Amino acid sequence: MLITETMAGPRAGHAHPCHAAPSWAEARRLAYECAGPLPPVWVPLADADGRVLHRDVTALQDLPHYASSAMDGWAVNGAGPWLLPDPQQPGAHPGLATYGRLAPNHARVIATGGLVPAGAQAILRKESGEVVPGPSGSLLLSVGPGARADEPRRGQHIRPAGEEALAGDVLLPAGTVLNPARIALAAVAGHDEVLVRARPSVAVVLTGSEVVTQGVPAAGEVRDTFGPQLGTVLSQLGGIAGGPARIGDSFSEWLSALDTATAPDGGKADVVITTGGTGRSGTDHFRAAIGSLGGRILLDGIAMRPGHPAVLAELPDGRFVAGLPGNPLAAMMALLTVGAPLIAALGGRPLPAATDVLSGSDMPPDPGRTRLVPCRILSGLAFPVQHTGPGMMRGLAWAEGVMVVPPDGVDSGQPVPVLPLPWSPGVDMVPGTNPQGRSIP
Template identity: 65%
Template structure:
């Protein structure tokens, strides 16, 4: 079947979904909730890191040469005196070095005064001036930028911010996403009977949206009636803070008598931003905006078609709202000839084999077997491809977790295509 004349090209659809949204304003967020968010204000340190000189070893803080008279921990040292110290402990005033525990020996002198001397395991020249002391400011000086604005925060960034004394960070807003699952024939557990299908979206779609940078905040399941569609899309939450930025729907985007996406959007005063994409699978994908500013992404009902639509228009939309860039495509070498499909981009899950990308098997619109083992998705242009041709490709939301050296890592080493 030829692509609908009104369908937008695949590359134009990605760009439109990205350009239609503005990033959510930045806000202060508690430190533990900022992992994965984009930093809006640079993180600096108001004091040296570390802010005091500390010991790098368990042992003794020593002043001058030995033997040393032992004094109580923490008090200032004068030459030939020492005091016990633990790793990370504050170095007393007057300390020249830290003698590690393995290198010292304690005993009482003739007068019964506790004394520290070098032990048989001491190394030549030990202790040298400054040895085993972590000076103040070793990691950063006061006022230094630790994390620049625009950084997508990882757990190590959060730990660094905590060390610098921050309790919250200014990060760009994370789009709140609700999921509207439809279909009277869908069952959520057990083996489906003839005429029924098992729910492929409920167990995983929220997690995928989180991987894309969204904040899944709700999920609702309805049947196939127009009234249910209208009521579900009308529900914005009891408070403005609970209102989602994006609603993801599954099914109902075709043009049969049981497909109500477009009619429900029109009844609510919304507008269609994108009505169909010249791609396969997933061409019935729809993007709309409601009067209250919510975006609605209509995914087809078939599982693979829905996932291809999600990475085509859902991912760019969520990226724009979350102040992230539209991801570039990668160029990979095709491992086989792929025929032309005039007017449409074909999205084909693929596997790497000796560095070449070959379409996976079991990739019909309703199949998930091929996608489950895919390294990425080829965006095959309408004219097709020949063996060895460079073909645009996208990673899957979960492929960034692939370890270096795995098959999927080839995709991240491939050259990019500017959007």
């Protein structure tokens, strides 16, 4: 069920009490369906790697757009021998056919890729020809002793115009993920820019007056775990994130940070990601700040662990705000549950899918809650890793996916959905090893 309470009046900051927390699957679906694709954008080819085409890339002219030579040698007309032009003739530059039609029984020097002159019937390779003096000081080209028996046959070593594609042919259809080779093809086709699906811009607000960003934290302090990795994860999910803003735990700091959060380019961010402040203690100001800005809560808590205090809201200017818990593993699980579907929807991509994998362990029930358990894929089986408390990162550091364990649990040998981590390949592509006799980190 979708919670869409306007944050105003005496109940500001609180979900309606009659609404039970949605299930993990419901929360993902709601986060995906609350947003639509952003308008596509034009990007220069140099910035197009990894982007998804919104519009077909077609050939703007024939490829190649002129008949060209496939060899260094001579363009020839007739059966030979052929008369070569005077090397001193204006415009008779080796490899350039810029001076008129090639007359019968004449030849011109041409380089690989050079424009084949009108009238040329074939290209005689450099190693297959022999130049000898002709009458009155002229030069004659003849077929040399090293030539093949069929040289030069009509059309030989000429790349005709349109051999690769004709003008208007679709070279890269919409939906194609661009890579360097495909970008090069777009350039060959005459394009300087391509129309691609937008990547949502993401502003990051990290909270906590006890957080330190360098060195070993003292008692009462915690080392920042979000700053070094959250921007990278958001990029892997399809967003564009800038450097994080860091604030303390006061309401005024929260209010100012949410009000001024901007995209990396200085414009309006599509999504704001916050960490901490989603509980219900006196220092948790997420909901109150959203209410003061006139926003509305779309999702308040999820029946899952870790990460159940995740909140999703929308501000009046159209920005979405995803509030992640302060514990690092809980925050990552909430990001996969709420942030990943939201970014996918804004980017015009499908809801990230889980893959069924056989469980290698018995996972006991946890009535009413879905458990997200970092796992390894070993010999085709999903095994939970150790060290997966809400505030731990050690287990996630060695995981390849996340088991989505239903409230009823799952027995060993039964299928369980597994989400790949943003930095890992799909779970069906993870190489398996024999788990016997080794400890899973």
